[in-house]
Amino acid sequence: MDIDLMMRVYPFFLKAAWVTVQLSIYTAILGLACGALGASMRLSRLAVLRFLGAAYVSVFRGTPALIQLFILYFGGPQIGIQLNAFEAGVIGLGVNIGAYMTETIRGSIIAIDKGQREAARTLGLSGWQAMRKVILPQAARLMIRPLGVNINALIKGTALVAAISVVELTYTAQRYIGSTYKPFEMFLLSGVLYMIIIYGTGQAIKWLDRRARIV
Amino acid sequence: MGLDFTVVPGYLDIILLGVVWTIAITLGAAILSFFGGIFFAVIALYGPWFVRLPFRAFEWLFMGTPLLLQLFLIYFGLVQIGIDLPAFVAGVIGLGLHFAVYNSELIQTAIIAVDRGQMEAARTLGLSRGQALRKVVVPQAVRDVIPPIGNNMIALLKDSALVSVIGVSELTLSAQRAIGNTYRPFEFYVVAAAFYYVINLGMEWVLRRIERRVQAAR
Numbered sequence: 001m002d003i004d005l006m007m008r009v010y011p012f013f014l015k016a017a018w019v020t021v022q023l024s025i026y027t028a029i030l031g032l033a034c035g036a037l038g039a040s041m042r043l044s045r046l047a048v049l050r051f052l053g054a055a056y057v058s059v060f061r062g063t064p065a066l067i068q069l070f071i072l073y074f075g076g077p078q079i080g081i082q083l084n085a086f087e088a089g090v091i092g093l094g095v096n097i098g099a100y101m102t103e104t105i106r107g108s109i110i111a112i113d114k115g116q117r118e119a120a121r122t123l124g125l126s127g128w129q130a131m132r133k134v135i136l137p138q139a140a141r142l143m144i145r146p147l148g149v150n151i152n153a154l155i156k157g158t159a160l161v162a163a164i165s166v167v168e169l170t171y172t173a174q175r176y177i178g179s180t181y182k183p184f185e186m187f188l189l190s191g192v193l194y195m196i197i198i199y200g201t202g203q204a205i206k207w208l209d210r211r212a213r214i215v
Numbered sequence: 216m217g218l219d220f221t222v223v224p225g226y227l228d229i230i231l232l233g234v235v236w237t238i239a240i241t242l243g244a245a246i247l248s249f250f251g252g253i254f255f256a257v258i259a260l261y262g263p264w265f266v267r268l269p270f271r272a273f274e275w276l277f278m279g280t281p282l283l284l285q286l287f288l289i290y291f292g293l294v295q296i297g298i299d300l301p302a303f304v305a306g307v308i309g310l311g312l313h314f315a316v317y318n319s320e321l322i323q324t325a326i327i328a329v330d331r332g333q334m335e336a337a338r339t340l341g342l343s344r345g346q347a348l349r350k351v352v353v354p355q356a357v358r359d360v361i362p363p364i365g366n367n368m369i370a371l372l373k374d375s376a377l378v379s380v381i382g383v384s385e386l387t388l389s390a391q392r393a394i395g396n397t398y399r400p401f402e403f404y405v406v407a408a409a410f411y412y413v414i415n416l417g418m419e420w421v422l423r424r425i426e427r428r429v430q431a432a433r
Contacts, residue, residue, distance in 0.1 A: 059412070063373070063411045064377075064408075065373070071400075071405060071408065074400035078218060156282070160377075170281055170284050173284060177291050184295070187288040190284060194279060194280045195276070199279065
């Protein structure tokens, strides 16, 4: 193993890891927003909204994220959407992971006992009040762990933007593999950084989950 | 530049060939990941410590890093140590290993969940440990995790798009070839997405049938 080379190039990998972190944060925020919107559509009383929500989930979970990214980044200009690679990466990945988060959020909401809603309505709360004050606080606790799984997948998914030349960890590893012919060393460098990001995030989510537990 | 889908039919043969390769690579990797997953699970649970520990490290590394990075490692790494595999084989190995690790996680839990009495009964009947695992415990465990393994296979189909990056001429790369000639990325990527969607539906249908048969066999 060429430790010397690794010592020489690791600052570039650190910089790239920071790009991966930023990508992950923006993508997670957008994904959660899309997930919340998607879930409320899927649970709506209006059939049109329910259908749109279901179509969103089906299409974005039924096709590869890489293709979605390519449609947005390379095909976007044809329909008047001009984005730089980083923006396209965040939007493409965020909308994609949002489809998975839609199902996570919806699942947590419908897992709350129906009696809770009925009791809240009986006590005179409106439908929306019952959702906001009774159901959502309980569902929010349930969804922390499964959303954590989505976020784990999302962080690994940010590697896809290497294919549209965003200089993040995977792109950097690929470039250095090409120029140094040391695939194993470069994999190890970027792999360790990915694992720090992923396991760090995992710990944060476990902590959040423990804090949110009532019993 | 507006949209013009009329250029698509001229390239349909290339796209369909890509569909065939996508299905081939998905099938190859799915089979590898299924049997590899069983093999890994048995090693992780019953192997001697000097096998178990390195395997745990390998598992940890594969679950904590992106598939795309692993594909680069396998494709360029094998060339580095003198094994020059065709991109297709490297793609099958990369995808297969990646999902074998995920399947192994599922199967390990299922093996632990199989009642201890099954192993004891099999040993009492004179089967060796290996035989008891192969003929009694593992088949029951695998049957229990067919639905989540099916979900992994669906994920595998979608992730097969990544092997276009190491030059396997599957659906994504075929679309890119057509785009190289026509400069119409939107049209061809949408067509590719539609094909993936249809393959996905077909795969879900097959998996549901398998699940039903497995359920009926219990």
